[in-house]
Amino acid sequence: MTDTKEWPLWEVFIRSKAGLDHKHCGSVHASDSEMALEAARDVYTRRSEGVSIWVVPSNAITASKPEDKESLFEPADDKIYRHPTFYDIPKGAGKM
């Protein structure tokens, strides 16, 4: 094989229609951002799945670690007072 190094990896995010968030859908290999956009368009939007594409170098993403899940997310579980259903509002007060 002649290749010694592979093109970098890009993560692909697609907005499926105006008004919605961009959502991660996969990745592509490309030599630069322009090619990454073209490849993402061919690979992930062959059936009008998107109106906008973001490509981000995979190595530019900082992700939380699975082992930090407890310290990051568990404290939210016992703060039930952050949810509207925690509060009793009498029917007489009307829709709230």
Next chain:
Amino acid sequence: MYGDTSIQKPIKIAEPTSEEQARLEELFQQKIDDNIKIEPQEWMPDAYRKTLVRQMSQHAHSEVIGMQPEGNWLTRAPSLRRKVILLAKIQDEGGHGLYIYAAAETLGTSRAEMIEQLQSGKAKYSSIFNYPALTWADMGTIGWLVDGAAITNQVALSRGSYGPYSRAMIRICKEESFHQRQGYELLLTLSKGTKEQKEMLQESVNRFWWPSLMMFGPNDADSPHSAQSLKWKIKKKSNDQLRQEFIDATVPQAEFLGITLPDPDLKWNEERGHYDYGEIDWEEFGNVIKGNGPCNKQRIAAHVKAHEDGAWVREAAAAYAEKQQNKDVA
């Protein structure tokens, strides 16, 4: 398209080396039993990772190699309509390969490594693509039977435990339905045609029926390490279960086409509520897997040639990107 992993040596499952290891494995199995998907970066047993990489790379290779028998007919499609359909289908197969390579890369194996393993023969792909596409009717039969079998497999795989693989499968299943329908429609057209066209249809189905059934892999009794894949939910249904589902769905479609399937033992079993079918020629299957099918050498040679012929493009693009980057710095 899909290649069954049980045709290869099982991956050895190591005993836990410490209490910590045993605890992690237990937690992992608990997640799987609770139908919580496993995502990249999370802890997973080594054998789970290896089994997945092998199955996913084999699956991706099958998609990519599967472009060849159909590509062979592009310039001979009988109408512009059929030609654009075939082009779109082949493009989809390439796309499906890329979805799965991307999903497999999240497990830490690079696409370049996977492709090297395909080209060196270390990695397998579905045996079905080692059969030639001899007539135009084969373009319909491949869509109907081969993609039909693939859908049966992939619907089950879309409920598998590894997040990126399952998401890729959902995407693929949505697109694959077009593949099967266009194939069946093509065959329906032939079934209403001339005597020669009807014969071409029957002859094509005669050739593809058994290899399509082989796509589901060996019988359960001969696929001992499938049990571990089922436990890990890498597989959701056994080979024989999926094969039966496919046969039950396909026989009425064959009747509607007005053709016969080349199996004298194929008949409805009232008691079982399924079709009974004849014995599969596993010797032929083994031979094709080993590399002695009609087209094994040709398929890999075409892949290597395309890869090598394209090397200068990859090098030029990389050099251009590097030059642009240096410009930005300066």
